[in-house]
Amino acid sequence: MSKPPAPCEPLKLDNQLCFALYSTSLQMTKVYKPLLQALGLTYPQYIAMLVLWEEDGITVGEISSRMLTDPGSLTPLLKRLEGEGLITRTRSAADERVVELRLTDKGRALRERAQSIPSCILATSGLSLAQLGKLKDELVTLRGHLQGAE
Template sequence: MKKTPSDEQLQLDNQLCFALYSASLQMTKAYKPLLKDIGLTYPQYLAMLVLWERDGITVGEISARLLTEPGSLTPLLKRLEAEGLIRRTRSSHDERVVELHLTDVGRAMKARAQNFPACMLECTQQTPDALLALRDQLVSLRSALLKSS
């Protein structure tokens, strides 16, 4: 059976979506031993990155930053609270709003993650400039996809 151009377009290895998906899986796998050392999962790490940038944000704000639904974050945030890394409190201005605050333990964890970027740079075997360019391309792609959805 002869392959047509449309057959080629539908081959797995020719799909951008698969390249992104499989790279994401491998990136998460590369982070696993680093995160195990500090007791976080990858989604928890992403949430902590946001909180290290800006302590005291709301669940809605962290949800927007992580491009996820607030309800899907609730179990993750409850686990971070149970582990003593954050405090969840109702806003004094609007009790429907939940604010997130780092504990001293959560703040101190940031120092333990300081070497992660260097470890990932080594793991990827890329130059810093190449990774920055790739990140910028992916951010641009994500922005375009957000506009189209």
């Protein structure tokens, strides 16, 4: 005799998409931690550096938009990167309310040291590059739908 299907339990923790995302994010950050410590970066600092490695000379507003965060919350992070000699923060000559961010030579050099991080994450994930790409695309789609619901 087969066992009847379990009733839907919408408030069971293991049935929550939000918990799967949250707990996976925590685990991902744990995997990144030793890799980033070797570079002297925290995870949020790494995200900021990724943006700057793609597009040097952007404003605080632009990096905030790329990182999906509030510009005010970035100020301490950017000050720390500046203190480490990785970036410079300067007021725009055209509009002094705008702060422009530029990589220093040290910040550009750090990019070379970070090159191995994606392959380390791929190896640790246990997934293929194609599987990770598909998962990332699905998460970006979900994020877009959630942003549209705000």
